Amino acid sequence: MGKSPGFMSRMVKKLTSDVSDLDAADLSAEVERSGCQKASECSGTGEAITVKGRLRSVEICPRDSVATLEAELFDGTDGVTLVWMGRRRIPGIEPGRTLRASGRVAVRDGRKVIYNPYYELQRAP
Structure with missing residues (x-):
């Protein structure tokens, strides 16, 4: 049986960690609970994936x-x-x-891309 971190060690981690690191950890845990794939684990071009996350930027190109x-x-x-x-x-x-997005992943300029994804907007917590 593995030991889970105690109250004090969790508190020290929260007090000494960067806010963006804590936010990323919370978001990653939420993605895992939702049953979606983690973007870091999607590897193959043409692989059908469903991802969930927060939009960092939106632009017209x-x-x-x-x-x-x-x-x-x-x-x-x-x-x-x-x-x-x-x-x-x-x-x-x-x-x-x-939002939650589904589609086939491609790679463009070394980045993972989904063209014309099916998407579902999620409620704010």
């Missing part, structure tokens, strides 16, 4: 006359770029919003 809406989803372990082709805006897709 005009590429060769076709606008795309790109959002970086962070799940506490790694990021995945979500790309909607031909879209300039999607209601509810904004930084800080939590």
